[in-house]
Amino acid sequence: MSSDLQFRLQRPDPSVAAFVESFWELRNLSNCDKEIVVLPDGRADLTFFRSSTDLFRIIRSGIETFPQQAILKSQTVMFAISFKLPAIEYLFGDSIAGILDYAQFLPTDFWGFNETILNDFDLFCQKATPYIQSLLPAEVDPRKEELFELLYSTKGDISVKTLSEKVYWSSRQINRYFNDRFGLSVKNYCNILRFRASFEHIKEGKLFPEQNFADQSHFIREVKKLSGVSPKELNKNQNGRFIQFSALGLK
Template sequence: MHKLSYEIQPPAATLAPIVESFWRLQTGAVVDKPVLLLPDGRLDVLFSYSRTEPLHVMLMGLGTEAEQVTLAAETVMCAVSLRLPAAEYLLGTRVADILNSARPLPSDFWGITAADLTDFRQFYAKLNATLPTLLSPATDLRKLRLFEQIYATDGASPVHQLAAEAGWSSRQMNRYFQEYFGLSLKSYCAILRFRASFPQLKAGRLFPEQDFTDQAHFIREVRKFAGVRPKDLARNADDRFIQFSAWPQE
């Protein structure tokens, strides 16, 4: 069986600038499940185990292209999906070295155990309580203004406008993005714009509704990040694109 079960919860209000969501995924029994991971502009701390693998924890860096992976049968995975400020203010680390890659973390990271993964409410409540105590008190207001605008517009604002609103030069912003995350600010905004098209594609609307120049630009961007045309992503045969499958219906 290839069946996937998926649950998701938003963070507490105090964590909203740093954490996008908490989620849990479980695969079915008998056979492994091949899937493609799509770029979605998030960092993910993944806690998982299967019937053949003990609990392990990974920090997933940003992705810029679809990645083929196979989920083992009877995999249980809980995760914290993070906004980019989390790298500096929660994790205290740069993630440029794990662009399209991952970094192993200690198996007891954030005090999570295998038992926490069996009960999503327990996992969610535990980290909602723990993560605020780990946040750095020192923050750069320019960065917070920058990220607030990036996420509010799903990456649609041009770099020069973001610079003006954040009070930070375009050159400084791009240096920060390259050094901390491994890609340019413009490239990151393109990923967010691609991700923002998921709801319309899932509803079967194959024409651009975000800030794309025209239909050809939309098709190019979807093919760049998903490896397929918009109609193939919308069809999503056999739940091939896992984040797309988990996206709620409009």
Template sequence: MSTSTFNYSYVLPEPALADFVESFWVLENHSDEAKEIVVLPDGSFDVFFGYSVTEPFHVTLSGIATESTQAILAAQTVMFAISFKFLALEYILHTPLAGLLNSTDYLPNDFLDIQQADLSDLESFKEKISLKLKTCLQKNIDPRKTKLSKCIYDSKGTVTIHHAADSCGWSSRQINRYFQHWVGISLKNYLTILRFRASFSQIQAGKLFPEQQYTDQAHFIREVKKFAGVVPKELSRNKNDRFIQFSILKKK
């Protein structure tokens, strides 16, 4: 998405980081006015590098979101970010984010050696960050966890817990302990968030019926309202482009 007022673009990680990083992206508000936005749960953990007319360069880390969040995109905002998958918590960031459920925290301004001057070109940002992430990446990765990750993300949240456990040779009890410790929610709840995210494009296109193995229409509406705060019909309308992820989908 790129207009005279807003710019959004993203790039995918190189294969060596694909199990840990979902994407690198930039969102800019070039206007002189702040914009009210709503951010929806999408299953990612994000590190943001940004600045605006109201705040100098800063770095923040967000935990998993289980509900929609209203926010203000300040005037003249420049925001570059990394969206991480759950394995990055253990093997790159080396810290559990259970305590950051539905919240964010500030990181040191020199985190990953990124400075304000690096926030000008997304490809250059990706290259610099990728080199740093690979130096942080722990070498001995539990193969059960990489299998679990592939199963979860490939299915877009539609896999059953039983099948996920069988596919990686890890008990559902152990998996849930792992998720509660590192992510802050159960695997079941994480899967429902990924399934909700997978419905974004269909809802944005006006397809207001379940396509991601929801039990029925009522279940679909209930889950969307739980995470978005509104029913699918209102979400698809996206009045004033306030649901920022839908605005991005519309214009990509």
């Protein structure tokens, strides 16, 4: 990652780990805007940020299904909570189907946060955790709980048929749930998880499928579809523009 960009990640407290994947901080320390590409990674982010030209904003992102070009403006400070999909139903109590590949602006006092929270990332995490704990449900549908455990533990390397058999929930019902709640089919979501799992291998120069792709050609097609470039080009990561890829291994 460029010396102008600063990234830090913090794993959640175990009490909220079923719903939160991580907290992270990204800063553009330079006086120049940076062109970046945001890759699909299967997460739903709640992001708090300001820049040299933007006032304090809070945005909520839907699932991305294709690479998105973006500008990280100069002097950007960005703190985010990356949520696992069960959070959409059980913490937010709504659907993100309508913001697939998009994001929505939220009130700047959402969850009681304000611009001062961007002064200290550790304090941000400390404040967010108990608030999320206060939203935790008394119970979770055991079928959905097992469904997401399987999806995340296999990194999407599982068929819809197998998911259906293991959670005793029909494929049709699972897909209806995914489309209504998240805006895409469970198969497409598995493809995104599998793509994300390939980041580490590609960064290490392993330009062949480690996950259960049919063959090398299938692997290349999926990487191109979800990143816009071949595995070889992704490995080069010219100018560090693939921001999640650049942040791999950084804390």
